[in-house]
Amino acid sequence: MIELQDIWKTYADGTTALQGVNVLIDRNEFVYIVGPSGAGKSTFMKLIYREEVPTKGQISVNGFNIGKLKHRKIPYVRRNIGVIFQDYKLLPKLTAFDNVAFAMEVIEAPRKQIRRRTLEVLELVGLKHKINSLPAQLSGGEQQRVAIARAIVNSPAVIVADEPTGNLDPETSWGIMNLLEEINFRGTTIVMATHNKEIVNTLRKRVIAIEQGSIVRDQQRGEYGYEI
Ligand SMILES: Nc1ncnc2c1ncn2[C@@H]1O[C@H](COP(=O)(O)OP(=O)(O)OP(=O)(O)O)[C@@H](O)[C@H]1O
Numbered sequence: 001m002i003e004l005q006d007i008w009k010t011y012a013d014g015t016t017a018l019q020g021v022n023v024l025i026d027r028n029e030f031v032y033i034v035g036p037s038g039a040g041k042s043t044f045m046k047l048i049y050r051e052e053v054p055t056k057g058q059i060s061v062n063g064f065n066i067g068k069l070k071h072r073k074i075p076y077v078r079r080n081i082g083v084i085f086q087d088y089k090l091l092p093k094l095t096a097f098d099n100v101a102f103a104m105e106v107i108e109a110p111r112k113q114i115r116r117r118t119l120e121v122l123e124l125v126g127l128k129h130k131i132n133s134l135p136a137q138l139s140g141g142e143q144q145r146v147a148i149a150r151a152i153v154n155s156p157a158v159i160v161a162d163e164p165t166g167n168l169d170p171e172t173s174w175g176i177m178n179l180l181e182e183i184n185f186r187g188t189t190i191v192m193a194t195h196n197k198e199i200v201n202t203l204r205k206r207v208i209a210i211e212q213g214s215i216v217r218d219q220q221r222g223e224y225g226y227e228i
Contacts, residue, residue: 001027001189002048002158007057009043009213017043019213021057025191027157030184032200033193034224035210041193044210045162048191049081050074062157079107082151082159082188086166088143090135096122096146097131103150121149125179141172148179152188159183161192165199177203200224 002025009018017040025031033041046052047059050066059067064077090099097118104114122128125145135143144164151159161180165173177199184190194200200207200223207222208215217225 001025001029001062002191003058003060004047005058007047007059008055009040009047009052010055017213018047018054018210021210021213021215023208023215023218025189028184028187028189030181030190030205031192032205032207032222032224033191033210034195034200034207034226035216036226039210040213041210042162045160045191045193048158049083049160050077075107079154080157082154082156084144084147084151084159084161084164086163088135088140088147088167090143090146090150092135095132095134096127096138096142096149099135099146100149100153103153107154109154117153118149121153122146124152124182125149139172140168141175144168144172144176145179148176148183152183156188158189158191161190163193163195165194165196170198173199197224197226 004021004023007018007021010016033044035041043052047054048061050069054067058065062080066077069077094102100122101114101118104117119128122131125148127142127145130138130142138146165176168176173196180190204221206220209217209225
């Protein structure tokens, strides 16, 4: 499903963020990516959703060799990868409904299907009563739920979540985790970078630890393993 083979990433300023990363993530896994600040976690995530390309090595996601993808094929691959960010990244002038619907409009889904599916996913995340609210009228947890609805609306095979609970209080964070578990249960592979020790040590999953650009630990039902 996701395979990285000897992946190296050096940014334009010469910073090497990943060095020789090899990993295989199967369909339907739920994986935490942990490690100190600056270790390379976000870079790892960005390579998976093709925000960055590797300097060396091969990445395949869902059977596509995404490091070598032709530009016109990028939207096609992105449709199969939902992305969730720490700061939600909703469009501020669009309602909750329109933020989610937009993700289907860009892939030119039929109008009727957009309405039906958008309402369906907003209901799944518990926000059917807020469909006409703008992001500024929603709490952080609600905004993240809209972002999750947007990430799943095109039924992607993979969700990449970069510190999805980073801006949320503990109770709201647990609500977001329940939702991600439900989405995983329904058959979506989830890769989640996090600094949240309590979540990792409570909802036990596979843990991949990255330090200074290399994988230093890969454990099933692993622990967070850092003090912060
Ligand atoms: N666009 C960029 N240009 C140059 N260097 C970068 C760029 N993005 C990240 N880096 C550097 O690459 C290294 C890895 O960064 P990355 O954001 O992947 O770490 P991280 O593990 O996600 O950190 P954090 O937990 O703080 O989010 C760091 O040294 C960082 O400064």
